[in-house]
Amino acid sequence: MALHPKRTVLGNGLAVIAKANHTTPAVSLLIGVRAGAYSDPADREGTAALCARVLDRGTITRPAGVIADDLDGRGASLSVVTGRHQMAISATCLADDFGAVLALAADVARHPAFPDAEVATRRADLITSIRQDEDNPAAMAVDALARALYGSHPYGRKVRGSAASVEGIRRQDLVRFYQKGFQPQAITVVVVGDVAEDAATAAIAKAFGDWGSSGDPPSGLPRPDAAVPDAVAPAERRLVTVPMMSKAQADLAYGFVGIRRAHPDYTSFSVMNNALGQYAIGGRLGDSIRERQGMAYYVFSSLDASLGAGPFTIRAGVSADNVERAIASIDAELSAVVQSGFTAQEIDESKSYLVGSLPRQLETNAAIASFLLNADFFDLGLDYDERVPGLVQAVTLEAANEAARRLLDPSRATIAVAGPWNHEARESHEGQAIRKTS
Secondary structure (H helix, E strand, O other), X not given: OOOOOEEEEOOOOOEEEEEEOOOOOEXXXXXXXXXXXXXXXXXXXXXXXXXXXXXXOEEOOOEHXXXXXXXXXXXXXXEEEEOOOOEEEEEEEEHHHHHHHHHHHHHHHHOEOOOHHHHHHXXXXXXXXXXXXXXXXXXXXHHHHXXXXXXXXXXXXXXXXXXXXXXXXXXXXXXXXXXXXXXXXXXXXXXXXXXXXXXXXXHHHHHHOOOOOOOOXXXXXXXXXXXXXXXXXXXXXXXXXXXXXXXXXXXXXXXXEXXXXXXXXHHHHHHHHHHHOOOOOOOHHHHHHHHHOOOEEEEEEEEOOOOOOOEEEEEEEEOHHHHHHHXXXXXXXXXXXXXXXXXXXXXXXXXXXXXXXXXXXXXXXXXXXXXXXXXXXXXXXXXXXXXXXXXXXXXXXXXXXXXXXXXXXXXXXXXXXXXXXXXXXXXXXXXXXXXXXX
């Protein structure tokens, strides 16, 4: 069943998307703000991540404890997360509490206080999370891959920042980030659930409509149509390591600079990714490396297409003794795809899976809200849910194979290994890998 949401733009530029869903007496609210880690100051990486952690910890009129008690008393929830280009305030509640929870969420979005004590506490929490990542081979491999792929490009920076950069972030940095990014024209509010669309739109207009009414709002962060600069893709094979000799497992991140979400052949790349190993079992990588060879604890591929060309990544977890074999197996599978292509059955099965999984991805109010916010962020259209099946089914075998040929060149791969892989093995394999692909 098509979603057919209603989209309205208020006088101050804030967009509202409402979708009635009366199957349960609940509502999901999502406030998307075009402000993320991409806009962190160069010497303050992690500003967006810390801002998200502090944003709901008190407003001008509501201390953090009052917010928590109000939510608990209603059985509602509210959280804030951030990514590379967007921050989102999400809330869920019973339909009867929608007005009250909307007022609270609007207060969080419009009037955060950034109390000094909360900034200090959340800064310490974020640094702890970063330290935990630094002890995680999988996280370290992904970070090392990003740095090697993107260099000084903003996509090479960590969304959370480093312990050192976060330590230097102060309250005034969060205030400046908030004032620059949180402007009505940079915000989309999505409501999905047991509330009439006109009523939801009217309630949001009441909560947000006077924002910026005192004059023209200041310039906010770039809109999605503002260009993210291209990253210079590596022209040769690279291997980087993060020695973590006390760990039991090595993690690999093998990747390339991928494509933008606006790429005209995005759907072909998406089908190719699914056939290669988006969900591991059933894909080329999972069938070969995990099932038949039994050398990986996990293996999968991912296509991170954003406002800029995000990474196309293959991830695997293996024992240290299998690092060289796993890399060689990934090389072999990519070379086979590039040279011989996928089979018609592989592409047909991938297309059927992607089309068939869409209804399951839209089973909850929160999932629908997230889908609609994503479609709005990338300007995909309100009917994107209706067009997806046709777009996927239109991908031909040749189009999927062409996507693979354009992207999956092992001689240009960047490979990051984190874990107990010794120095001698690294030097030996690096030399072998370069010779094999030169």
